[in-house]
Amino acid sequence: MITRQNYEIYALDYIEGRLPDDLKKEFERFLNQNPDIREEILSLRNTIAVPTPGDIPFPNKNQLKRSHIDGLTYTEELIISDIEGIATEKQKKELAGLIAHSPQIAREYQAFQQTRLKAPDITYPHKQGLKRKIIDFPTIARGAIAYAALLMMFLAISTFLNKPDKQILTSIQLSGHFEQIIFLTPGDISPFPDISRPVVVSHEKEKLTSSKTEMAGEPTIATIENSSKDSQIVEKIHPRTFSVEPELTHEIVVYKPSQTHTLYSTLSNITTNTTEKLSTWLEKQGIRVSRREFMIKINDKSYGISVAGK
Amino acid sequence: MISLEQYNEAVDKYADGLYRFALKMAGDRDDAQDLVQDAFEKLWKNRKKVDSQKIKSYLFTIVYHKFIDNYRKKSFQASLEETGLDPSYTDSYSDVMEILQKAIDRLPPAQKSVILLRDWEGYSYKEIEKITGLNESQVKVYIFRARKFLREFIKDPKILI
Numbered sequence: 196m197i198t199r200q201n202y203e204i205y206a207l208d209y210i211e212g213r214l215p216d217d218l219k220k221e222f223e224r225f226l227n228q229n230p231d232i233r234e235e236i237l238s239l240r241n242t243i244a245v246p247t248p249g250d251i252p253f254p255n256k257n258q259l260k261r262s263h264i265d266g267l268t269y270t271e272e273l274i275i276s277d278i279e280g281i282a283t284e285k286q287k288k289e290l291a292g293l294i295a296h297s298p299q300i301a302r303e304y305q306a307f308q309q310t311r312l313k314a315p316d317i318t319y320p321h322k323q324g325l326k327r328k329i330i331d332f333p334t335i336a337r338g339a340i341a342y343a344a345l346l347m348m349f350l351a352i353s354t355f356l357n358k359p360d361k362q363i364l365t366s367i368q369l370s371g372h373f374e375q376i377i378f379l380t381p382g383d384i385s386p387f388p389d390i391s392r393p394v395v396v397s398h399e400k401e402k403l404t405s406s407k408t409e410m411a412g413e414p415t416i417a418t419i420e421n422s423s424k425d426s427q428i429v430e431k432i433h434p435r436t437f438s439v440e441p442e443l444t445h446e447i448v449v450y451k452p453s454q455t456h457t458l459y460s461t462l463s464n465i466t467t468n469t470t471e472k473l474s475t476w477l478e479k480q481g482i483r484v485s486r487r488e489f490m491i492k493i494n495d496k497s498y499g500i501s502v503a504g505k
Numbered sequence: 506m507i508s509l510e511q512y513n514e515a516v517d518k519y520a521d522g523l524y525r526f527a528l529k530m531a532g533d534r535d536d537a538q539d540l541v542q543d544a545f546e547k548l549w550k551n552r553k554k555v556d557s558q559k560i561k562s563y564l565f566t567i568v569y570h571k572f573i574d575n576y577r578k579k580s581f582q583a584s585l586e587e588t589g590l591d592p593s594y595t596d597s598y599s600d601v602m603e604i605l606q607k608a609i610d611r612l613p614p615a616q617k618s619v620i621l622l623r624d625w626e627g628y629s630y631k632e633i634e635k636i637t638g639l640n641e642s643q644v645k646v647y648i649f650r651a652r653k654f655l656r657e658f659i660k661d662p663k664i665l666i
Binding site: 264266267271272275278279281303306307309310311312313314315317318319320321322325326 | 524
């Protein structure tokens, strides 16, 4: 019970608003019953400066705060979190307050907005070459067309090889993992209606070595020996194809049945210049050219060209 | 399991994005094309194992790791150095995007890849975590630091020469 003897115990808490509700009510009742003390309390109230939240804020409080990430300020972390869309509601509110009160932070926020990258308009140039088709006869025929293109390319190579520095094509390697191997050979029936060359089909990954014979005025016959299994496969090639090549080595293959008309190959000992010319030449033939699918190896460095059907 | 149709659709949908990512990372057209072709080659080889819902992240994962492997072997070191800022170029920046394009090339590979995946491809932190093998807080730190770096660069491109 509050009395004239003990009221001072409650007075300060009352003035500072810290009395619990029940005591506050009781104290006010007591004040009403004791006007002189009421006067005294009111006058005392006016002499005490009661701080209210926000009256004297510490300036740049956020500068004292630390970021979770080394090298970033707390404000920068708030800004980037917001830009990244991962800011909490509390962080968003805090940032909004900072932006509202600080033009500098508002400018920073704008500047960070600009760090969002826009994807440039770049397209992959050989998308069609990445696509796959289920093998069928027409597809094989297209593959054969591409193979013919490859042979024509060898012809083109030959013209580049007649250079003073005598860059000689010493080997051709066709490499890759193939489910089916198809070679042109005389004596077999061609599965390609539009190609007169006969074809032999082998089902193994092979390493083949060829040696060349040339007969004037007659198609060149390159004998390709299958070093792994089949006794001999002979390929009929355009007379000029290998005319400048003293030796010719073939390692495998033509194409994957599942992969349409892509030809894989590595040519050794050709200049970079030759590679560029080959690319140009192929493009002139209307053959799409890209890296990778057709590999050319020059002094242990590989360059690639893709040969796709017209 | 990915069908042939899904595979070819993926070429149409993702080859461009994958290529620009690879190109920005590798800094060389031929190398970028190699990375893209390798990715699709692997996708095709593993088509029976890959979830058709995760084709895109599968492709980006391959390109990212292949690039990092190559980078670690330093085979791309020379080309990366070539993509560095040309001091004579800084005076003629025409806009912020141009500055940013240069700035990206100055980022360390890990920061560069995560910010590209984030901004160009719109991947979430979780997805980037899966693609790169970094943990989520590393992804966050790399992105935040990259943004800070880009911000500094916008402020004054010359300071980083």
